[in-house]
Amino acid sequence: MKADVVLGLQWGDEGKGKIVDVLAGKYPIVARFQGGANAGHSIHFGETSFVLHTVPSGVFHEGTTNIIGNGVVFDPVIFKKECKEIEALGIPVRERIALSKRANIILPTHKLLDAASESAMGKGKIGSTLKGIGPCYTDKTARRGLRIGDILQPDFKKKFENLKSIHISELNSFKGFRYDASEHEEEWMDAIEFLRNFRIIDGEYFLNNALAEGKSCLAEGAQGTLLDVDFGEYPFVTSSSTICAGACTGLGLPPKSIGTVYGIFKAYCTRVGSGPFPTELFDATGEELRKRGMEYGATTGRPRRTGWLDMVALKYAIMIDGVDELIMMKADVMDNLDTIKICTGYEVNGKVTDKMPFYTYSDIVPVYREFKGWKKSLKDIRKESDLPAEFLSYIDFIEKETHVPVKVVSLGPDRDQTLFR
Numbered sequence: 001m002k003a004d005v006v007l008g009l010q011w012g013d014e015g016k017g018k019i020v021d022v023l024a025g026k027y028p029i030v031a032r033f034q035g036g037a038n039a040g041h042s043i044h045f046g047e048t049s050f051v052l053h054t055v056p057s058g059v060f061h062e063g064t065t066n067i068i069g070n071g072v073v074f075d076p077v078i079f080k081k082e083c084k085e086i087e088a089l090g091i092p093v094r095e096r097i098a099l100s101k102r103a104n105i106i107l108p109t110h111k112l113l114d115a116a117s118e119s120a121m122g123k124g125k126i127g128s129t130l131k132g133i134g135p136c137y138t139d140k141t142a143r144r145g146l147r148i149g150d151i152l153q154p155d156f157k158k159k160f161e162n163l164k165s166i167h168i169s170e171l172n173s174f175k176g177f178r179y180d181a182s183e184h185e186e187e188w189m190d191a192i193e194f195l196r197n198f199r200i201i202d203g204e205y206f207l208n209n210a211l212a213e214g215k216s217c218l219a220e221g222a223q224g225t226l227l228d229v230d231f232g233e234y235p236f237v238t239s240s241s242t243i244c245a246g247a248c249t250g251l252g253l254p255p256k257s258i259g260t261v262y263g264i265f266k267a268y269c270t271r272v273g274s275g276p277f278p279t280e281l282f283d284a285t286g287e288e289l290r291k292r293g294m295e296y297g298a299t300t301g302r303p304r305r306t307g308w309l310d311m312v313a314l315k316y317a318i319m320i321d322g323v324d325e326l327i328m329m330k331a332d333v334m335d336n337l338d339t340i341k342i343c344t345g346y347e348v349n350g351k352v353t354d355k356m357p358f359y360t361y362s363d364i365v366p367v368y369r370e371f372k373g374w375k376k377s378l379k380d381i382r383k384e385s386d387l388p389a390e391f392l393s394y395i396d397f398i399e400k401e402t403h404v405p406v407k408v409v410s411l412g413p414d415r416d417q418t419l420f421r
């Protein structure tokens, strides 16, 4: 069997949690392969609403094994808190989750370093979620990080102290930054102990064996392609490979084991944190998208920036990820609009292009194509034949531009508000 991959094609917050939850019933294994608790994956079913930051979104399905892959930067404290909340719903998390030995661990001092570095950057800051993601990946590539497998070794404490002292000397180089490096240490040590309740596995063997035995796997991306460390608008990116190839390196799977690539996008765009956003709206329409779409960060509570769908960026993401099927989210948020726009090109120095420039923060004037709004509530529609013609022509345009079919349309947060085409 193959590993199918779910990816966000924009700047994160596309609705990956909902879709992984909807699809998870078909997969015995769900695996996170990158990022960490900077993710906020929201799931709603019946009376239950949940935001997952670390635990994979397949956890609510019986019979699913949820893997934390080696590519993840893992926060034990947030993990423990999440597990306790899920356990309180009567879900046997300890049976449903397994942790890869090779995943790097976030220390309390990683979060301090994140905060120190952001405050030192002032206006030029990245707008990080301050979960310690960047500093933890920095240690990983500097070859001095702590990994989950290390907690099984007798010298774990020593390794921890060594890394902490490196962090302290780095923190001291930030003039005027006040901190207490030991503040959250006890809580962190407790959370490390809690990990011993879980299967700690060689994720790469586990997954390759499972595929060979005929089990399928769904790899759950976090963030989005436009936040990728290589292909996002650097430096306003996260520190991991959010693209399809990241599923291979973040799980130990060969490229040929990748099956269907699902690309998730919102029918408009949002972005949280700093960085370029060519189609951003600063007017009443932008505010309406934020209000109706409840566009406030699931991890940080920050209001998200909103704007029109950006086809230049979407096509770029589809190319890099090799998307087979598109999943469109939240079109219902635009139900009331008279006119809807899609950006089809960027005017840069008087020339129009549909390619991503190296710098998207230079002067870009988006070129728009206008569509008539459908002016009808979509949230209760479950059949393709009941969809308004204006909405179908919006989808049709996206399919023609991208050459990829829109296979799923999500028209509300609940599992049931999902139309398969």
Ligand code: IMO
Residues within 6 Å of the ligand: 008, 011, 012, 013, 014, 038, 039, 040, 041, 126, 127, 128, 129, 130, 131, 133, 134, 221, 222, 223, 224, 227, 236, 237, 238, 239, 272, 273, 274
């Ligand atoms: P999900 O998985 C939206 C953004 C931050 C910031 C930049 C770097 O819910 O889609 P980091 O904390 O990674 O150093 O922040 O990336 N960011 C996200 N934006 N959704 C996310 O995750 C994000 N994770 C990080 O706002 O601009």
Ligand code: MG
Residues within 6 Å of the ligand: 012, 013, 038, 039, 040, 041, 297, 298, 299
């Ligand atoms: Mg989010």
